Amino acid sequence: MSRFGSLDPELIRNGGCTDVYFPRCESVLERAGVNPSVVMEVSVASLPLGFGILAGLNAVLDLFAGMPVSVSAMPEGSIFFPDEPVMVISGKYRDFARFETALLGFLCHASGIATAAAHVVSVAGGRPIYSFGSRRQHPAIAPMIERSAWIGGVAGVSNTAAPEDIPLAGTMPHAFVLSFETPEAAWAAYAEHADPEVPRIMLCDTLSDEKAEALAAANIGCAAVRLDTPRSRRGDIRSIIGEVRWELDTHGYRDVRIFLSGGVTAADVAALRDLVDAFGVGGAIANAPVIDFSADIIEKNGTPIAKRGRRSGRKQVWRLPGGGRITLPAGERPPEAGAETGTVPLLQPCIQDGRIITGTTTDAARRRAEEEMRLYGGGLYPRG
Numbered sequence: 001m002s003r004f005g006s007l008d009p010e011l012i013r014n015g016g017c018t019d020v021y022f023p024r025c026e027s028v029l030e031r032a033g034v035n036p037s038v039v040m041e042v043s044v045a046s047l048p049l050g051f052g053i054l055a056g057l058n059a060v061l062d063l064f065a066g067m068p069v070s071v072s073a074m075p076e077g078s079i080f081f082p083d084e085p086v087m088v089i090s091g092k093y094r095d096f097a098r099f100e101t102a103l104l105g106f107l108c109h110a111s112g113i114a115t116a117a118a119h120v121v122s123v124a125g126g127r128p129i130y131s132f133g134s135r136r137q138h139p140a141i142a143p144m145i146e147r148s149a150w151i152g153g154v155a156g157v158s159n160t161a162a163p164e165d166i167p168l169a170g171t172m173p174h175a176f177v178l179s180f181e182t183p184e185a186a187w188a189a190y191a192e193h194a195d196p197e198v199p200r201i202m203l204c205d206t207l208s209d210e211k212a213e214a215l216a217a218a219n220i221g222c223a224a225v226r227l228d229t230p231r232s233r234r235g236d237i238r239s240i241i242g243e244v245r246w247e248l249d250t251h252g253y254r255d256v257r258i259f260l261s262g263g264v265t266a267a268d269v270a271a272l273r274d275l276v277d278a279f280g281v282g283g284a285i286a287n288a289p290v291i292d293f294s295a296d297i298i299e300k301n302g303t304p305i306a307k308r309g310r311r312s313g314r315k316q317v318w319r320l321p322g323g324g325r326i327t328l329p330a331g332e333r334p335p336e337a338g339a340e341t342g343t344v345p346l347l348q349p350c351i352q353d354g355r356i357i358t359g360t361t362t363d364a365a366r367r368r369a370e371e372e373m374r375l376y377g378g379g380l381y382p383r384g
Contacts, residue, residue, distance in 0.1 A: 117152025
């Protein structure tokens with residue numbers, strides 16, 4: 001194990017990060033002379049929100065590049081539903097068996113974060129959502145967290161280790177304010193010395209009542225006030241924000257916006273979007289439940305086979321006109337299939353015999369997620 005409890009990426013790449021039963025059984029299979037050609041599909045039986053956003057495909061392609069396997073998958077950023085295969089892997093079983101642990105880890109965690117972000121964004125009514133939660137996870141995976149949140153539709157992220165071209169956002173911690181003699185001195189220093197491109201958003205709940213500090217910050221000059229800990233006072237958060245908005249407006253600061261952070265949930269965003277101009281969301285995105293994908297053999301040596309509870313044989317997921325969906329055996333096509341009719345197959349070849357033939361980019365995945373969330377209305381579209 002390397003420093004800070006992290007893992008050398010090469011250990012993942014060579015199969016050294018896996019559940020122990022894989023190498024044990026791999027050894028038995030080798031000694032027994034058994035190595036079937038298999039087709040394995042990745043799917044999930046249930047989803048807390050009823051839908052998911054696929055993320056982590058970039059890492060899977062990197063993992064399998066150069067291996068003697070072929071992979072088809074839904075494009076990254078796609079919406080998926082329970083029991084739909086999102087990925088299909090084919091090859092000799094022993095060639096990729098031990099990589100199931102890493103494969104699922106890549107998809108489960110990233111898709112969980114992207115799904116949570118998309119859900120929060122979908123209930124925000126157009127208010128910007130920013131990912132502030134990477135500090136709640138191990139720093140080694142901060143790039144994955146912020147990339148997945150960006151795919152899910154956030155307007156920016158807080159961690160400087162985010163992949164390039166993802167906009168960074170952040171204001172100031174309470175420790176910064178407390179480093180000065182008064183909050184007013186902290187805000188004045190920030191207004192004077194922060195880089196010109198940094199928005200002047202002042203944290204206004206450190207020592208005094210929120211509305212008093214908000215007015216003081218507005219007097220100094222700011223684009224927005226940030227409220228971060230109203231919940232810690234066990235107050236009525238809506239009433240507190242309403243008071244701040246009233247006082248700002250009454251004193252001629254209608255252009256000063258309100259930014260809310262600190263334990264914000266999707267329910268908070270939906271309930272407060274009429275009062276709040278932007279939200280910083282932490283644990284509700286970064287600590288999102290993982291998507292509980294499983295990987296299951298559905299064909300062996302050309303013959304359909306599956307464990308009980310799974311449907312055997314290769315499949316294809318089709319999107320129908322208007323957004324309906326249907327899963328059919330791989331050789332069966334729905335009526336009038338074709339892009340011109342709006343009936344298209346969603347599982348597309350990504351790797352052929354170890355060679356990547358279709359890549360994935362973060363921005364393309366983000367655009368796809370945005371388009372499909374708009375199409376499906378947060379996953380509530382009745383499926384075909």
